[in-house]
Amino acid sequence: MPYKITIADIARELNTTPATVSRALSNHPGISDKTKKSVHEAASQLNYKRNRMASSLRSGKTHLIGVIIPSAEINFFGSVVHGIESVANLHGYNVLLYQSNENREYEEKGLESFLSARVDGILVSIAKDTIDYSHFREIKKRGVPIVFFDRTNDDIGIDSVVIDDYKGAFLATEHLLSKGYKRIAHISGPQHLKNFYDRLRGYMGALQANKIKVEPSLIYHGNISIESGREGVHHFWALPDPPDAIFATEDFTALGAISELKERKIKIPGEVGVIGFANELFGKHITPSLSTVDQQTIQMGKSALNLLVDLIEKKEINRQRQQKIVLEPLLIGRDSSEKAAKIK
Amino acid sequence: MPYKITIADIARELNTTPATVSRALSNHPGISDKTKKSVHEAASQLNYKRNRMASSLRSGKTHLIGVIIPSAEINFFGSVVHGIESVANLHGYNVLLYQSNENREYEEKGLESFLSARVDGILVSIAKDTIDYSHFREIKKRGVPIVFFDRTNDDIGIDSVVIDDYKGAFLATEHLLSKGYKRIAHISGPQHLKNFYDRLRGYMGALQANKIKVEPSLIYHGNISIESGREGVHHFWALPDPPDAIFATEDFTALGAISELKERKIKIPGEVGVIGFANELFGKHITPSLSTVDQQTIQMGKSALNLLVDLIEKKEINRQRQQKIVLEPLLIGRDSSEKAAKIK
DNA sequence: TTGAAAGCGCTAACAT
DNA sequence: ATGTTAGCGCTTTCAA
Numbered sequence: 001m002p003y004k005i006t007i008a009d010i011a012r013e014l015n016t017t018p019a020t021v022s023r024a025l026s027n028h029p030g031i032s033d034k035t036k037k038s039v040h041e042a043a044s045q046l047n048y049k050r051n052r053m054a055s056s057l058r059s060g061k062t063h064l065i066g067v068i069i070p071s072a073e074i075n076f077f078g079s080v081v082h083g084i085e086s087v088a089n090l091h092g093y094n095v096l097l098y099q100s101n102e103n104r105e106y107e108e109k110g111l112e113s114f115l116s117a118r119v120d121g122i123l124v125s126i127a128k129d130t131i132d133y134s135h136f137r138e139i140k141k142r143g144v145p146i147v148f149f150d151r152t153n154d155d156i157g158i159d160s161v162v163i164d165d166y167k168g169a170f171l172a173t174e175h176l177l178s179k180g181y182k183r184i185a186h187i188s189g190p191q192h193l194k195n196f197y198d199r200l201r202g203y204m205g206a207l208q209a210n211k212i213k214v215e216p217s218l219i220y221h222g223n224i225s226i227e228s229g230r231e232g233v234h235h236f237w238a239l240p241d242p243p244d245a246i247f248a249t250e251d252f253t254a255l256g257a258i259s260e261l262k263e264r265k266i267k268i269p270g271e272v273g274v275i276g277f278a279n280e281l282f283g284k285h286i287t288p289s290l291s292t293v294d295q296q297t298i299q300m301g302k303s304a305l306n307l308l309v310d311l312i313e314k315k316e317i318n319r320q321r322q323q324k325i326v327l328e329p330l331l332i333g334r335d336s337s338e339k340a341a342k343i344k
Numbered sequence: 345m346p347y348k349i350t351i352a353d354i355a356r357e358l359n360t361t362p363a364t365v366s367r368a369l370s371n372h373p374g375i376s377d378k379t380k381k382s383v384h385e386a387a388s389q390l391n392y393k394r395n396r397m398a399s400s401l402r403s404g405k406t407h408l409i410g411v412i413i414p415s416a417e418i419n420f421f422g423s424v425v426h427g428i429e430s431v432a433n434l435h436g437y438n439v440l441l442y443q444s445n446e447n448r449e450y451e452e453k454g455l456e457s458f459l460s461a462r463v464d465g466i467l468v469s470i471a472k473d474t475i476d477y478s479h480f481r482e483i484k485k486r487g488v489p490i491v492f493f494d495r496t497n498d499d500i501g502i503d504s505v506v507i508d509d510y511k512g513a514f515l516a517t518e519h520l521l522s523k524g525y526k527r528i529a530h531i532s533g534p535q536h537l538k539n540f541y542d543r544l545r546g547y548m549g550a551l552q553a554n555k556i557k558v559e560p561s562l563i564y565h566g567n568i569s570i571e572s573g574r575e576g577v578h579h580f581w582a583l584p585d586p587p588d589a590i591f592a593t594e595d596f597t598a599l600g601a602i603s604e605l606k607e608r609k610i611k612i613p614g615e616v617g618v619i620g621f622a623n624e625l626f627g628k629h630i631t632p633s634l635s636t637v638d639q640q641t642i643q644m645g646k647s648a649l650n651l652l653v654d655l656i657e658k659k660e661i662n663r664q665r666q667q668k669i670v671l672e673p674l675l676i677g678r679d680s681s682e683k684a685a686k687i688k
Numbered sequence: 689t690t691g692a693a694a695g696c697g698c699t700a701a702c703a704t
Numbered sequence: 705a706t707g708t709t710a711g712c713g714c715t716t717t718c719a720a
């Protein structure tokens with residue numbers, strides 16, 4: 001008997017009708033203050049809780065936002081979800097969370113589940129394994145408001161919130177140059193994800209802007225993991241002329257690279273400078289502390305949710321063209337990228 | 345027009361009735377395979393998605409689990425949520441996430457919101473600021489299935505999943521002793537939270553079991569933060585006879601202590617041994633790597649969800665007495681607690 | 689300012 | 705094995 005009380009009960013109690021009670025509870029204009037007051041009193045006295053299933057069914061609004069992230073275990077996404085959730089509550093929305101585990105099949109299941117739950121809108125950060133985007137096209141076609149964040153794709157005409165990955169990578173690379181490093185290598189991530197593609201381009205852009213030739217052998221293609229970082233170092237130090245700095249496409253990759261370099265007794269910084277991307281929590285506390293690029297996670301969550309709410313609340317407008325919010329990356333200089341040894 | 349298709353449409357298409365379609369879609373026994381097949385075909389052909397609002401309203405089951413965590417930004421909770429969510433999906437439940445931000449007011453709002461959404465069950469890790477538990481009593485009274493995880497309270501008769509904090513603390517303290525440390529200090533957390541209370545007791549228990557007197561001056565009361573760790577060191581090293589090891593009530597506190605000790609040029613390990621609690625991601629990668637106690641986060645999430653599902657699915661049974669699942673803590677020995685210097 | 693009545697889409701009891 | 709009917713609890717015309 002947890003949820004027995006309905007508006008009908010309140011109506012009976014006050015000798016009025018469900019319609020009046022409903023209106024009073026949602027502060028409908030044409031209801032006398034006296035009635036409103038007595039209804040609210042009776043409601044809280046009877047411990048009434050509006051049944052959102054019934055309400056949604058009738059009104060067509062669920063006040064539910066579906067959020068798909070690759071994994072709640074990854075700090076970055078937890079942090080973005082934190083941002084999303086805090087603003088969602090302010091707008092009266094609840095967050096339905098779904099993890100894709102970087103897997104396109106689960107991702108699609110999440111979307112199905114959201115459709116079935118009739119969420120008012122969807123927020124997605126695309127799974128690593130997703131290369132075919134038809135499930136998102138389907139959502140788009142159905143007209144369900146959807147916004148990508150961080151892991152996005154521009155080809156489907158879906159709005160998105162990202163940071164400027166190109167610029168972040170550009171800044172990171174120039175930072176290494178400014179510290180006196182000359183041969184800068186890059187360990188990249190999956191190129192079908194725009195972020196990592198853009199970071200690679202930003203890296204190349206910075207080199208070119210400084211009249212340095214891009215050497216393909218100094219680019220190692222990893223897959224966003226500690227292992228990739230280690231493998232990158234493996235690869236680079238098998239070259240006749242290894243690099244003197246590494247820009248890793250995200251912090252875990254940088255961490256792997258640092259561990260491997262340390263095992264090889266290569267001095268960081270000095271002999272080799274390292275910078276990552278993401279500003280994960282651990283970076284500040286490892287030795288050497290990791291220079292990185294901050295992605296403004298909380299702000300990203302907030303912006304994504306605000307954009308989605310705009311879509312939900314004034315659907316017809318803004319439908320002309322794809323919106324894209326680009327946040328500024330923040331360079332965080334720490335020890336791992338300190339000055340290159342003057343030798344050479 | 346995103347969601348126009350209903351079972352009535354399918355029924356019309358196939359010259360049958362909504363009831364048959366409904367039954368066919370949920371694989372009701374008494375429906376011919378032929379009908380089932382044609383219904384399923386028509387459904388997927390028309391792109392039908394079951395309306396869960398309607399279904400829930402009628403059946404009384406929402407297949408929604410409400411989860412309240414202090415913050416998605418904290419890795420530990422992200423990880424538990426990961427565990428919860430993965431099993432929830434297997435059971436056909438969706439997770440509604442709410443963050444309390446360690447604040448009792450938000451916590452209560454989350455519960456209200458869950459009641460209104462008619463969730464089938466609730467999972468909560470209690471906020472740091474919560475000292476009055478009446479809102480949970482209210483949930484209990486309403487008969488809504490609820491399970492605490494990690495941050496729990498035993499006085500309300502609510503089932504819970506925790507790790508054995510006492511034992512974990514006991515193990516951590518004995519570990520330091522076994523490495524040759526003699527004067528072991530403890531930086532604790534908020535004592536109204538059972539975890540931190542138990543860890544303090546475990547620390548004292550281990551000392552007593554080894555015939556070592558507990559010195560109140562070697563216990564510093566912190567509040568689960570990097571700052572607390574620093575303050576603890578401040579406090580201890582103002583004593584005439586500082587400790588030679590620190591057991592911190594969680595990893596961030598340990599991290600603060602280590603940073604402060606490093607700044608004071610005190611050697612870890614050797615001069616001072618340090619161990620934390622939680623097995624946060626960064627511990628493996630800081631220098632020295634942090635010894636700690638693993639809390640089996642994923643398992644905790646899974647167990648909590650399984651326990652909740654049990655409550656939901658066979659309510660009357662098990663209602664006699666409070667259930668409590670206690671997971672085993674896992675000691676993780678790393679560098680920060682290596683052997684004490686033999687000097688002295 | 690309020691009431692009466694219909695219906696959102698689905699499921700389940702009761703037929704047949 | 706399938707159809708008929710009622711109704712979950714709410715919101716929303718339309719009418720008074």
